[in-house]
C-alpha cells in the first residue's frame with residue numbers, strides 16, 4: 653500500500669489504524685457509549701464526555717463536559733490531550749430533544765436544542781480542529797438524525813439542529829479537506845435508547861409502521877458505521893450523509 657492509499661502517517665502507522673486518540677461527546681450512554689465501545693474494541697485510545705454520570709466500562713476515559721459551555725469543552729480536551737494525545741477522531745454525538753408542536757414551542761425550547769445539538773457540535777469541532785490541522789489528519793463524525801432530512805411534527809427545534817449539522821460537515825469538508833481531515837454525517841433513524849424510550853407508545857407504533865426494515869435498531873448498528881466512516885477505508889469520503897435508518901428516510 654502506498655502513502656496515497658493510506659493518507660498521512662504517524663510514527664510509521666497509517667491513518668485509520670488502531671491506537672488513535674478518539675473522543676465521543678455524550679458517550680456515557682446510548683449511541684455514544686456503543687460508539688465508544690466499538691472504538692475501544694478496535695484498539696483505539698477512547699475518551700468520552702459525560703454531564704452527570706460517568707459509568708463507562710474500564711478502558712474508557714470519562715471526562716465531564718457540557719457542550720453548551722466553551723470553557724468546559726476546552727477543559728475536557730485538555731484532559732484528553734494530556735492522557736491520549738491530540739484528538740484524531742471526534743464524534744459529535746451529544747444531543748437532546750424538547751419535542752412539542754410549533755405553537756407550544758417556546759423560544760427557549762428552540763434555542764436550547766440548537767445550543768446543544770448544533771452550536772455544541774461547533775464548539776467541540778472547533779476545539780478538536782486545532783490539533784487535527786497541526787497533525788494534518790483527522791476524522792470528524794457528526795451524529796445527525798433522519799428527521800434532519802425528513803422532518804417530524806413536534807421536532808422543529810431538533811430537526812433544524814440536525815439539518816444544520818449537514819451544512820456544517822460540508823463546509824468543514826471544503827475548509828479542511830486539503831489537510832487530511834474528513835467530516836461526515838451519520839443520520840440514524842429510530843434507535844433503542846433512553847431518548848426514544850421516552851416517546852409515547854403511540855408515536856413509537858406510528859414510526860414502526862413507516863420503517864421499511866420493520867424494526868427499530870440497536871445503538872451498536874450505528875456504532876459500526878461510525879467506526880467505519882472514521883477508518884482508513886473511508887479516507888476519500890467527506891461531506892457525506894450516511895443513513896442508518898432501515899430505509900425510513902430514503903430519497904431525502
Ligand code: NDP
Pocket residue numbers: 677678679680681682683684701702703704705717718719720745746747748768772795796797798839840841842843844845846847848
Ligand atoms: P441519549 O439521550 O441516550 O444520550 C444523549 C447523550 O448526550 C448523553 O450522554 C447526554 O449526557 C449527552 N448530552 C446531552 N446534552 C449534553 C450537553 N449539554 N453536554 C454534554 N453532553 C450532553 O441519546 P441517544 O444515545 O439516543 O442519542 C445520541 C445522539 O444520536 C443524539 O445526538 C441524538 O440526537 C442522535 N439520534 C438518536 C436517535 C435515536 O433514535 N435514539 C435517532 C437519531 C439521532 P447525560 O447522560 O449526562 O445527560
